[in-house]
Amino acid sequence: xxxxxxxxxxxxxxLRFGSLRVLKDLNLDIHEGEFLVLLGSSGxxxxxxxxxxxxxxxxxxxxxxxxxxxxxxxxxxxxxxxMVFQSYALYPQMTVEGNMSFGLKNARLPKAEIKERxxxxxxxxxxxxxxxxxxxxxxxxxxxxVAIGRALVxxxxxxxxxxxxxxxxxxxxxxxxxxxxxxHQRIKNTMIYVTHDQVEAMTLADRIxxxxxxxxxxxxxxxxxxNRPSNLYVADFIGSPAMNLFKxxxxxxxxxxxxxxxxxxxxxxxxxxxxxAWLGIRPEHVAIGENAAAADVQMDVTAEVVDPLGSDTxxxxxxxxxxxxxxxxxxxxxxxxxxxxxxxxxxxxSLFDAATEARL
Amino acid sequence: xxxxxxxxxxxxxxxxxxLLKNLxxxxxxxxxxxxxxxxxxxCTIWTIYHSFTRSRLLPxxxxxxxxxxxxxxxSESRWLIxxxxxxxxxxxxxxxxxxxxxILAALLDRKIRFENTxxxxxxxxxxxxxxxxxxAWQWILNPQLGLQNVVRNWGWETFTFDPLNNAEIVIYGILxxxxxxxxxxVMVLLLAGMRGIDEDIWKASRVEGIPAWxxxxxIVMPMMRPVFVTAIVIIASGIIKVYDLVVAQTSGGPGIxxxxxxKYVIEKMFFSQNLGxxxxxxxxxxxxxxxxxIPWAYLEFGGKKNG
Numbered sequence: 001x002x003x004x005x006x007x008x009x010x011x012x013x014x015l016r017f018g019s020l021r022v023l024k025d026l027n028l029d030i031h032e033g034e035f036l037v038l039l040g041s042s043g044x045x046x047x048x049x050x051x052x053x054x055x056x057x058x059x060x061x062x063x064x065x066x067x068x069x070x071x072x073x074x075x076x077x078x079x080x081x082x083m084v085f086q087s088y089a090l091y092p093q094m095t096v097e098g099n100m101s102f103g104l105k106n107a108r109l110p111k112a113e114i115k116e117r118x119x120x121x122x123x124x125x126x127x128x129x130x131x132x133x134x135x136x137x138x139x140x141x142x143x144x145x146v147a148i149g150r151a152l153v154x155x156x157x158x159x160x161x162x163x164x165x166x167x168x169x170x171x172x173x174x175x176x177x178x179x180x181x182x183x184h185q186r187i188k189n190t191m192i193y194v195t196h197d198q199v200e201a202m203t204l205a206d207r208i209x210x211x212x213x214x215x216x217x218x219x220x221x222x223x224x225x226x227n228r229p230s231n232l233y234v235a236d237f238i239g240s241p242a243m244n245l246f247k248x249x250x251x252x253x254x255x256x257x258x259x260x261x262x263x264x265x266x267x268x269x270x271x272x273x274x275x276x277a278w279l280g281i282r283p284e285h286v287a288i289g290e291n292a293a294a295a296d297v298q299m300d301v302t303a304e305v306v307d308p309l310g311s312d313t314x315x316x317x318x319x320x321x322x323x324x325x326x327x328x329x330x331x332x333x334x335x336x337x338x339x340x341x342x343x344x345x346x347x348x349x350s351l352f353d354a355a356t357e358a359r360l
Numbered sequence: 361x362x363x364x365x366x367x368x369x370x371x372x373x374x375x376x377x378x379l380l381k382n383l384x385x386x387x388x389x390x391x392x393x394x395x396x397x398x399x400x401x402x403c404t405i406w407t408i409y410h411s412f413t414r415s416r417l418l419p420x421x422x423x424x425x426x427x428x429x430x431x432x433x434x435s436e437s438r439w440l441i442x443x444x445x446x447x448x449x450x451x452x453x454x455x456x457x458x459x460x461x462x463i464l465a466a467l468l469d470r471k472i473r474f475e476n477t478x479x480x481x482x483x484x485x486x487x488x489x490x491x492x493x494x495x496a497w498q499w500i501l502n503p504q505l506g507l508q509n510v511v512r513n514w515g516w517e518t519f520t521f522d523p524l525n526n527a528e529i530v531i532y533g534i535l536x537x538x539x540x541x542x543x544x545x546v547m548v549l550l551l552a553g554m555r556g557i558d559e560d561i562w563k564a565s566r567v568e569g570i571p572a573w574x575x576x577x578x579i580v581m582p583m584m585r586p587v588f589v590t591a592i593v594i595i596a597s598g599i600i601k602v603y604d605l606v607v608a609q610t611s612g613g614p615g616i617x618x619x620x621x622x623k624y625v626i627e628k629m630f631f632s633q634n635l636g637x638x639x640x641x642x643x644x645x646x647x648x649x650x651x652x653x654i655p656w657a658y659l660e661f662g663g664k665k666n667g
Contacts, residue, residue, distance in 0.1 A: 076567045085564060091578075102578070107569060
């Protein structure tokens with residue numbers, strides 16, 4: 001038996017399709033009421049992991065516990081989960097009400113109970129006016145709301161979301177994302193959410209699990225992942241534009257590369273290090289203009305490309321021969337070809353061992 | 361000023377006449393349009409017209425007899441048996457080939473091994489002509505050669521299964537051959553429809569704990585309505601024109617027990633030299649085809665306006 005305080009526990013999970021090992025000895029503990037996001041590029045195994053937790057895929061090795069109960073070989077319907085899919089997977093010939101109640105009717109629940117649950121879910125999701133319509137007569141956002149409702153009425157502990165917002169347009173996606181967050185705050189169930197969109201991951205998650213090649217690279221809060229990525233892959237994956245990376249040498253607590261020299265006194269090393277390393281600095285952590293005066297290292301760069309986004313402006317320059325993005329105020333009057341004074345400090349950077357790619 | 365400018369612009373750039381648009385496509389469609397008009401519409405009208413005449417071997421449009429041919433048709437026991445046989449054959453053939461085809465498709469849909477091989481084997485009968493099917497089943501159902509003889513040789517001496525020699529049940533013997541040939545095709549059609557159904561629908565129903573058979577009946581089947589309509593039309597048209605299967609298996613016998621309308625028409629026209637009566641019978645068949653076609657056209661094309 002596993003620890004009772006975890007809502008979902010995955011232990012030494014292995015999944016092979018023939019000789020292809022999709023999930024590799026994967027361990028994951030999810031707390032009661034937690035919103036966990038599985039994030040990764042396509043093919044990293046995140047949806048596969050979700051399908052394993054749901055019981056839609058038979059695993060090769062390992063165990064899965066939900067609410068302390070070993071469900072490794074249980075049917076999906078016996079696991080106490082509700083699931084929402086990217087394609088909504090609504091039953092097209094049934095009304096919204098029929099979609100939400102079909103599973104309950106099949107489970108032989110009393111009529112009054114079914115009605116109560118469906119009404120409650122419809123109220124929570126504000127789809128009461130749509131109850132008599134067929135899915136074809138609904139917009140994408142409404143359909144996904146109905147699909148969430150179908151999971152809600154099951155009255156389960158754990159909700160699984162398989163890229164639920166990926167089929168929606170940008171504005172609707174942002175709206176429904178906020179609604180999902182509010183829904184979680186209200187019903188406080190455990191939710192596991194698969195996405196490739198880092199904005200969704202950062203905004204929704206209590207903790208994010210970043211996956212690559214069937215392994216979890218880092219499992220931490222969004223702040224931790226953003227500020228202290230555990231390895232080079234995570235650092236490069238999170239953030240848009242991505243972290244600026246430089247490969248150089250660390251010696252005597254100083255990072256040096258091609259005329260660039262940064263004293264690492266302010267850096268929080270896990271262990272002292274000497275050798276080849278990657279230095280990463282996020283575009284938004286670069287100090288500009290007079291703010292740069294206090295920074296550990298300062299220089300002048302030429303703005304080569306200026307991308308105004310309204311709220312802020314992205315500028316592409318070159319530092320030590322590498323492309324270097326920096327984020328400046330959207331109101332700054334910067335043109336292509338302008339000289340910009342920039343600077344950054346050791347406490348704002350991330351360092352990774354060039355050999356192991358792990359954080360230093 | 362601006363409005364007159366726009367007006368001048370319109371007259372200056374004349375819109376090309378509609379008739380000349382897509383000229384190549386229209387030209388290419390002419391033969392098909394002619395065939396449709398002359399052969400299908402023209403010959404149908406010609407046939408219906410002559411069904412009201414006393415034509416023998418050659419059409420004799422001047423010998424108008426009104427409804428006489430139809431009265432004679434409906435008083436002839438051979439035609440009545442033909443209609444009854446067609447009704448039995450049609451009803452069971454439609455129901456059985458659809459349900460057998462669906463069950464086979466659902467079984468193949470369960471991600472089984474050797475799916476392609478099994479699908480090919482089940483589809484093979486469809487590649488045979490009706491004459492071959494009829495002949496093969498005539499042998500299988502022949503009491504001296506086929507199934508009955510085999511079972512009797514096993515030791516069950518009193519076993520009797522000779523539908524083709526029994527006037528009461530001969531049409532069911534033909535039905536077996538018809539279903540054997542047709543259900544594989546229905547299966548392939550329905551299987552293609554099932555493969556078009558989103559994998560997530562299956563996942564959703566599994567998470568909800570809905571058994572597979574219920575998912576098929578309440579979710580998958582309604583989603584496959586267009587495929588079912590197509591399958592039904594194809595089966596129905598095959599039923600109405602059933603002829604060679606009967607000729608190969610029983611030649612309408614014993615007696616006239618396994619006659620069908622298509623056989624009646626052919627024989628009246630080419631063997632009894634009674635063109636008028638044959639045309640009257642084929643007009644009745646056309647009527648029954650229309651009874652099948654009109655609801656289908658309504659479902660298929662009338663429904664789209666609402667959806």
